Amino acid sequence: MMRLRPTAAIVLRQFYLMRGSPTRLLPMFAWVAIDIVLWGFITRYLSSVSAPGINFVAGLLGAVLLWDFFTRVMQGVTTAFFEDVWSRNFLNIFATPLLISEYVGGLVLTSIVTSVIGLAVMLLLATTVFGLSFFAYGILLVPFLLVLFLFGIALGIFASAMVLRLGPASEWLVWPIPALLSPFAGVFYPLSTLPLWMRAIAALLPPSYVFEGMRGIVAGNGFSVATLAAALTLAVIEIVAACWFFSHVFRFAVRTGLLARYSAESVS
Amino acid sequence: MTEANTHRSPTQAVLRVNALHKQFGDIVAVDSVSFDVHAGEIVGLLGPNGAGKTTTINMILGVLEPSTGTIVIEGHDVRKARSRALDRTNFAAVYAPLPGNLTVYQNLRFFGMIYGVRSLSERIEALLEQFDLQRFRDRKCGVLSSGEQTRVCLAKAMLNRPQLLLLDEPTASLDPAVAHDIRAKIRDIAVQGGAGILWTSHNMYEVEEVCDRVLFLVRGRLLLQGSPQALLREHGAKTLEELFVRIARIPLTDAAVSA
Numbered sequence: 001m002m003r004l005r006p007t008a009a010i011v012l013r014q015f016y017l018m019r020g021s022p023t024r025l026l027p028m029f030a031w032v033a034i035d036i037v038l039w040g041f042i043t044r045y046l047s048s049v050s051a052p053g054i055n056f057v058a059g060l061l062g063a064v065l066l067w068d069f070f071t072r073v074m075q076g077v078t079t080a081f082f083e084d085v086w087s088r089n090f091l092n093i094f095a096t097p098l099l100i101s102e103y104v105g106g107l108v109l110t111s112i113v114t115s116v117i118g119l120a121v122m123l124l125l126a127t128t129v130f131g132l133s134f135f136a137y138g139i140l141l142v143p144f145l146l147v148l149f150l151f152g153i154a155l156g157i158f159a160s161a162m163v164l165r166l167g168p169a170s171e172w173l174v175w176p177i178p179a180l181l182s183p184f185a186g187v188f189y190p191l192s193t194l195p196l197w198m199r200a201i202a203a204l205l206p207p208s209y210v211f212e213g214m215r216g217i218v219a220g221n222g223f224s225v226a227t228l229a230a231a232l233t234l235a236v237i238e239i240v241a242a243c244w245f246f247s248h249v250f251r252f253a254v255r256t257g258l259l260a261r262y263s264a265e266s267v268s
Numbered sequence: 269m270t271e272a273n274t275h276r277s278p279t280q281a282v283l284r285v286n287a288l289h290k291q292f293g294d295i296v297a298v299d300s301v302s303f304d305v306h307a308g309e310i311v312g313l314l315g316p317n318g319a320g321k322t323t324t325i326n327m328i329l330g331v332l333e334p335s336t337g338t339i340v341i342e343g344h345d346v347r348k349a350r351s352r353a354l355d356r357t358n359f360a361a362v363y364a365p366l367p368g369n370l371t372v373y374q375n376l377r378f379f380g381m382i383y384g385v386r387s388l389s390e391r392i393e394a395l396l397e398q399f400d401l402q403r404f405r406d407r408k409c410g411v412l413s414s415g416e417q418t419r420v421c422l423a424k425a426m427l428n429r430p431q432l433l434l435l436d437e438p439t440a441s442l443d444p445a446v447a448h449d450i451r452a453k454i455r456d457i458a459v460q461g462g463a464g465i466l467w468t469s470h471n472m473y474e475v476e477e478v479c480d481r482v483l484f485l486v487r488g489r490l491l492l493q494g495s496p497q498a499l500l501r502e503h504g505a506k507t508l509e510e511l512f513v514r515i516a517r518i519p520l521t522d523a524a525v526s527a
Contacts, residue, residue: 003384004385005381005382006381006382006384008381008384009377009378009379009381012377012381013370013374013378016370016371016374016378017369017370020369020370020371020408021369073310083367085370087367087368088364088365089366089367090331091326091329091331091361091363091364091423092364092366092367092379093382094330094331094382095329095330095331095354095359096354096379096382097350097351097352097354097355097382097383097384098351098382099351115510187450251333253334254331254333255331255333257292257323257326257332259331259332260322260326260333
């Protein structure tokens with residue numbers, strides 16, 4: 001049975017690290033703020049040169065904000081995991097009664113805290129400086145964020161498992177994952193723009209449903225509950241698959257000695 | 269025989285290792301090793317570099333799966349009930365320092381929560397005092413000397429009042445005076461706390477002083493076991509170091525193993 005205290009320990013550790021190191025704290029605010037400012041001005045410019053009636057703020061800036069939120073969620077999980085990679089802490093942490101579910105639960109909880117802080121900063125900037133109104137999306141904003149959050153968690157767990165399997169140096173494969181997925185997710189354009197093979201991949205990515213739905217709402221076309229349910233179901237299935245993958249890789253690392261070896265070696 | 273190892277009365281086994289075998293491809297790292305560690309007993313796991321000591325410890329800690337064989341800690345099979353088996357187990361190893369970016373107090377709190385230690389604040393204060401770490405409590409572990417870091421690791425290893433304690437070269441980076449104090453503390457933990465301790469060291473003087481029993485591991489095989497005094501008598505060696513050198517240089521044949 002999953003216990004709360006060991007899970008909370010993972011979150012507390014991240015809090016200690018952030019409190020003790022501004023370089024960890026800054027990225028939570030800085031990158032999202034830079035993104036919002038950059039895209040805020042781009043949307044302002046586009047609005048000034050385009051025909052009236054096109055809502056660039058809700059369409060473009062909203063998309064940037066939601067994509068950044070998803071990226072922060074994913075990186076919230078992976079960064080908490082990397083703390084154990086960077087401090088070569090695998091042996092100390094896994095030679096304890098800590099269950100894998102408690103460890104992964106701790107990474108997810110950490111991500112919830114850090115991504116919510118990032119989201120608050122983005123919302124504050126986007127609404128106060130650039131006039132983004134989330135009322136444009138209505139109540140659907142909540143399930144939109146939920147889908148993105150769940151997919152970010154799934155991808156974060158999957159990426160952590162990948163590093164556990166391939167070794168500390170593969171950390172550098174993790175950072176570009178959101179950028180690699182963004183063309184398929186249709187963040188800035190309708191999915192119909194994509195060739196068929198890309199659309200097939202997009203269908204497996206819950207964010208593609210969110211951004212398509214968001215554009216539909218901004219254009220006044222609405223959004224079907226069935227599509228939303230499909231996106232949510234897909235995200236939940238991907239979380240379950242990612243947890244299974246992590247657990248499978250962990251067992252492999254214990255069987256082959258990878259886990260013990262990573263404690264002794266630096267990033268290589 | 270030292271004062272420390274005259275008063276112990278080993279009772280039930282806290283650790284039972286049976287026919288433990290670990291193979292990496294063609295390389296046999298640990299070959300059919302069996303031994304027990306009893307409550308209140310300090311057992312030295314000795315052997316030259318590459319003998320399989322750390323591999324054995326990693327398997328006991330559940331971070332490396334044996335190819336075959338069983339490890340039972342306080343009645344719990346590590347493979348089947350890993351979390352329960354490790355609940356009252358802890359370790360300190362010279363190659364596993366605590367995260368250097370957390371302070372001494374933060375590390376102890378973090379691991380204390382993971383081990384589910386009750387009255388954690390009081391326990392941390394007691395350990396800070398026991399290992400003379402109060403003045404370092406708010407200092408990051410990464411800036412401490414290796415000796416100070418070892419003491420923090422030992423404090424962490426005592427957090428959950430372990431019934432089985434695995435110490436991999438615990439005094440390797442300590443000066444003689446601190447090492448002496450630490451040995452005395454660990455002896456107390458075995459004698460008064462009733463913990464079974466598995467101790468690896470290349471310092472044969474230390475092993476002779478501290479351990480009730482020693483196990484000689486050479487190229488994955490357990491060649492000798494017994495009390496230091498009995499082994500010295502049986503093999504006509506004056507010191508454990510002399511015996512160690514002799515055993516480590518034996519060509520590993522079946523005859524040598526059975527001898």
